[in-house]
Structure formats: structure tokens, C-alpha cells
Amino acid sequence: MKFKRLIWGSILIIALFLLCYNYSFNYSYLSNHGYCMESATAGNYLNYSKNQFFISSSINEIYSDYFGFYDMKFRTLSGMIIRSLFGMILFLLIFVRFWKFDVKKMIIIRRK
Amino acid sequence: MPDWITHVLVAWTLATILGFRFKEFSQPNSVIVILGALIPDLVKINILLWQLGLMYYDNFVVPIHLPIGSLLIAGLITLFFEKRKLIFSLLSIGILTHYSLDLLLFGGGIELLYPLNYIKWQIGIISVTDFNITLISVVIALVTYLIYKTVNNTKMVFS
Numbered sequence: 027m028k029f030k031r032l033i034w035g036s037i038l039i040i041a042l043f044l045l046c047y048n049y050s051f052n053y054s055y056l057s058n059h060g061y062c063m064e065s066a067t068a069g070n071y072l073n074y075s076k077n078q079f080f081i082s083s084s085i086n087e088i089y090s091d092y093f094g095f096y097d098m099k100f101r102t103l104s105g106m107i108i109r110s111l112f113g114m115i116l117f118l119l120i121f122v123r124f125w126k127f128d129v130k131k132m133i134i135i136r137r138k
Numbered sequence: 139m140p141d142w143i144t145h146v147l148v149a150w151t152l153a154t155i156l157g158f159r160f161k162e163f164s165q166p167n168s169v170i171v172i173l174g175a176l177i178p179d180l181v182k183i184n185i186l187l188w189q190l191g192l193m194y195y196d197n198f199v200v201p202i203h204l205p206i207g208s209l210l211i212a213g214l215i216t217l218f219f220e221k222r223k224l225i226f227s228l229l230s231i232g233i234l235t236h237y238s239l240d241l242l243l244f245g246g247g248i249e250l251l252y253p254l255n256y257i258k259w260q261i262g263i264i265s266v267t268d269f270n271i272t273l274i275s276v277v278i279a280l281v282t283y284l285i286y287k288t289v290n291n292t293k294m295v296f297s
Contacts, residue, residue, distance in 0.1 A: 031217045038217075042201070042210045048253060050198040110182055113142030117172060124166035134218050136166050 174232020
């Protein structure tokens with residue numbers, strides 16, 4: 027049973043790796059040949075409104091020069107990291123409430 | 139994209155509402171739906187890559203935030219559970235809620251059919267910076283929680 031899981035796990039990891047490699051390769055190829063492909067996540071860093079700044083940092087005005095915007099990116103980045111970490115910790119706490127890892131079976135089972 | 143608080147609340151709300159009708163969507167299983175809703179945002183590991191100065195690998199992790207990549211990761215997570223079909227279904231529902239919310243955004247789009255093609259899809263009615271969606275999801279989740287508690291208490295009284 028564990029061996030079967032190992033095989034499936036290996037297949038899925040290899041498939042994921044190939045998918046990621048293919049995407050990355052095509053992105054580099056197309057970018058080098060003049061095409062512009064947006065990353066699904068890059069826009070998040072550069073498109074925050076004042077609301078987001080208030081939530082994630084102590085900045086109370088938006089700078090218009092490139093340096094200020096660059097500085098803004100990392101301040102909102104820390105806010106995003108903090109919210110994501112908070113969300114992850116909260117989720118893990120709730121997850122542990124209902125599920126536990128069975129070391130012998132190497133599997134996650136429901137708590138009774 | 140909507141933040142993790144929105145994704146968690148929307149996934150939990152959907153699972154709880156389905157739980158009124160289908161016993162598979164119990165509270166422990168709703169946690170699995172929430173896990174599925176967070177899988178696409180594992181792409182935020184690229185923040186760590188940026189911090190480590192490895193931004194050239196930023197595009198390598200993007201497929202995690204695409205349906206095919208998310209489903210592969212769901213498959214990997216399923217291997218750690220016993221009832222694999224049920225767990226994979228719950229994770230897939232969570233992934234579906236994530237993309238349903240992300241498709242509402244404008245600014246970029248998602249290559250839903252990768253690796254078949256690179257067309258980016260979006261409905262484009264909400265800004266990525268709009269915090270109102272979080273407030274709305276909090277309110278709906280609260281209402282759902284109150285209804286869930288009421289229904290549970292009623293069941294306990296009559297059982």
C-alpha cells in the first residue's frame with residue numbers, strides 16, 4: 027500500500043516538475059523573442075490601493091517616483107506575508123482540531 | 139487576488155451550506171475543502187524566492203496557480219489520506235472556489251487550459267485591491283455560522 031503511494035507520489039511530482047519547467051521555459055523563450063507574458067502573481071505587487079497600504083503598513087501617502095514605489099512594494103509585501111502567515115496558522119490550528127497524523131500508517135486520520 | 143481570509147471563509151461557507159444536505163460535508167471535511175481553496179496560493183512561495191534573490195525562478199512556480207498544477211498538488215495531498223476519492227473531491231471543490239473568486243478579478247487573467255493553450259481568462263468585475271469582497275465574505279460566513287449553530291441546537295433538542 028505504501029509502495030503504491032510512493033509510485034503515485036513520484037509520478038505526480040515528476041508531472042508537476044515537467045509542467046513548471048515547460049511553463050518557465052516557454053516564458054523565457056517568448057520573453058526573449060519580444061512577447062510579453064504577465065506572471066499571474068507579479069501584478070499583485072504593483073497594483074495595491076491606499077486601502078491595502080493602510081492595512082499592511084504605516085505609510086500614509088503614495089510616492090510617485092520609482093524609488094518610492096519600489097519601497098512601497100516591499101512594505102506591502104511584508105503585509106501580504108503577515109496576512110498569509112496568519113491565515114496559514116489559523117488554518118493549521120483548525121486542521122489539527124479535526125485531523126491527526128498516524129505515524130504507523132503514515133497517513134492522516136480523523137480525530138474521534 | 140482575494141486574500142486568504144476570503145478564500146478560507148468562502149470555502150467554509152460553501153462546505154457548511156452543502157453540509158445541510160450532504161453528510162460528506164461535515165465540519166472535519168469542510169477543513170479539507172478549505173485546504174483545497176488554499177492550494178493555488180502555494181504559489182506565494184515565490185515571495186520567499188524573491189527574498190532569497192532567486193527571482194529568476196519566479197515563473198517556475200506559476201503553474202501551481204493554474205488548475206492543472208493545483209490538481210496535481212491535490213493528488214499529492216490525497217496520498218496522505220485514507221478515503222482518497224472523497225478527499226480528492228473535497229480538495230477539488232476547494233480549488234474550484236479559489237478559481238471562481240480569482241476569475242472575478244481584472245488584471246492579468248488565468249491560463250485555465252494550460253498546457254493546452256496560454257489564453258488568459260478573467261471575468262473582470264472586481265479589482266485585485268478591493269477589500270469589500272473580504273467584508274462581504276465575513277458577513278456571509280457569520281450568517282452561515284449562526285444558521286449552522288441554530289440548526290445544530292435544534293437537532294440536539296429534538297434528538
